[in-house]
Amino acid sequence: MTTFGHLRQRLLAVWLCAMPAFAAGPATAESRFRVDLPPAPFATALLTNSPFGINTALEPGQPDLENHLQAMQDLGVKWGRQDFTWRRIERAPGEYQWQAYDDLVEKMRAHGIQVLGCLAYAPSFHNPATPAGADAYAKFAEAAARRFAGRVDYxxxxxxxxxxxxKGSPEDYARLLAAAGPAIRLANRQARIVALNMAFCDVLWAGRVLKQVPANAYDIVAFHPYRPPNAPEDKFDWWTLDQYVKSWHAGDLPTNYALVNMTFLEQTGELTRLLRQLGAPKPLWVTEICWNSHIHPYGTSELRQADLAVRFHVLALASRHIEKVFWWTLRDQGVRQFDQADMVGLARFDLSPKYAFAAYAWMTRQLEGKRWVRNDAFGPEVFVVVFNDEARKEDVLVAWANQPVAYIRVNTPEAGLTFYDIFGTRRFVEHDPIRTGSLTVPISESPIYIVGPLGLKATVKPAPGW
Structure with missing residues (x-):
């Protein structure tokens, strides 16, 4: 069993030694819950098709590296987005120092975590927004792809x-992408290039870039559709209004800009539409997302953070447009409970679990290796997504509402139905031809998992469900 209380005890001494600056005063947060889960079923397996990723925020050689990787393994994470920091690797022109990253990649893979390498952050002697800088970046990318071929292929x-x-224009980034993609493929024909990696679902910027880049220069399009504090199903995006429209595009875009009044998946639809218009449809990856749990504007409660983490992942998979999701990040980046940039993790700064840690871990145990089958309900208020486990001859329904109370009706087979909340609390309903043969199930904003033999079917029922 994975016991998060024991995990916290194991890590606390390490944290006190490694981070004395934060140990001087009283802790700013403490978890007081315990969740026991079965081991991750694919603990050290490398699963290329897994949708479950995380931003590692790791530094090669950091003293508590093993604790971070074990926590990711406990979560059931199968992909890690890891910075390969250009200025750290190329410290003199044309001279690359890879050894620390060799060790990091091997340790990640030993924990069942495949690597998405993010090549970014230039040394002072290169400006990637210039033609010469783009050429230097392409050489760096080619060298990385050659050295890590077979170990890092994305x-x-x-x-x-x-x-x-x-610090450059969209046209400057287009030049960088057009140079780096072919350079990577020259070194590793199996490599896949992930393009854009843009903040927001920025279709305006994406259009300017991709019109100038050959479609064969990249394989996947990535974006970071942060939208705190709104839920992914909400037809309003406060973050896009305040940060993208009013700040990034002050005076350029009206406050009724279309994407402000869209759900996450409607925004995604605008991006897929753009790619089709350009004749370059590509798979989509969300390589950053989180709901910040800070106590301040745009923050959300830690319990709601757990609910929204599950809802976002299931929506993304059910959309059939998004292949992978990478949460930002494993742990909070500091201990200031009021700070948005600090309060991002599934775990606290000392790696003790937040509610979202337990919810994510249970989600991977329920859904890893399952096949999406259909959506029995897909909004605007009620969502029921059906996954299939052929090996166990089971269906798993994930159900929730974008409102406090709603009802669905599920057929109860003779074997009965098993219900789990987002933390794995289990309830069982036996088959009764009169009382439960067609079972009315209350749902809420917190998702539930309904598990039973193949053939489960849900329908939406009006409140109160009779």
Whole structure:
């Protein structure tokens, strides 16, 4: 069993030794719950098709690396988005120092975590927004692909180049992408190139870039559709309004800009439509997402963070457009409970679990290796997504509502139905031809898993469900 209380005890001494600056005063947060889960079923297996990823935020050689990797394994994470920091690797022109990353990649793979390498952050002597800098970046990317071929076969071209991590224009990024993609393939024919990696679902910027880049220069399009504090199903995106429209595009876009009044999947639809218009449909990956649990504007409660993490992942898989989701990040980036950038993790800064840690871990145990079958209900208020486990001859229904109370009706087979909440609390309903043959099930904003033999079917029922 994976016991998160024991995990916290194991890690606390390490944290106190490694981070003395945060140990001087009283802890700013403490979890007081315990969840026992079965071991992750594919603990150290490398599963290329898994949708479950995380942003590792690891530094090669950090002293508590093993604790982080074990926590990711406990979560059931199968992909890690890892920075390969250009300025750390190329410390003099044309001279690359890979050894620390060799060790990091091997340790990640030993824990069943495949690597998505993010190539970003230039040394001072290269400017990637210039032709010469793009050429230097392509050489760096080619060298990375050659060295790690067979160990890292997915490479991301920069991070959020539509925002503060990039000092050039969309045209400059297009030149970088067009140079780096073919260079990577030259070194590793099996490599896959992940393009854009943009903040927001920025279809305006994406259109300017991709019109200038050959479609064969990249394989996957990635984006970071943060939308705190709104739920993914909400037809309003406060974050896009305040940050994208009013800040990034102040004076350029009206406050009724179309994507402000869309759900996450409607925004995604705009991106897929753009790719089709350009004649370059590609799989989509969400390579950053989270709901910040800070106590301040745009924050959400830790319990709601857990609910929304599950809902977002299931929506993404059920959309049939998004292949993988990478949560930002494993742990909080600090201990300030009021700070948005600190409160991002599934775990606290000391790696003790938040509710979202337990919810994510139970989600991977329920859904890893399952096949999406259909959506019995897909909004706007009620969602029921059906997954199939052929090996166990079972269906798994994930059901929730974007409102406090709703009802669905599920057929109860003779073997009965097993219900789990997001933390794995189990309830069983036996078959009764009169009372439970067609069972009315209350659902809420917190998802439930309904498990039974193949052939389960759900229908939406009006409140109160009779």
């Amino acid at each position: 490479w991301q071209i920069w991070n959020e180049p539509n925002g503060g991590f990039w």
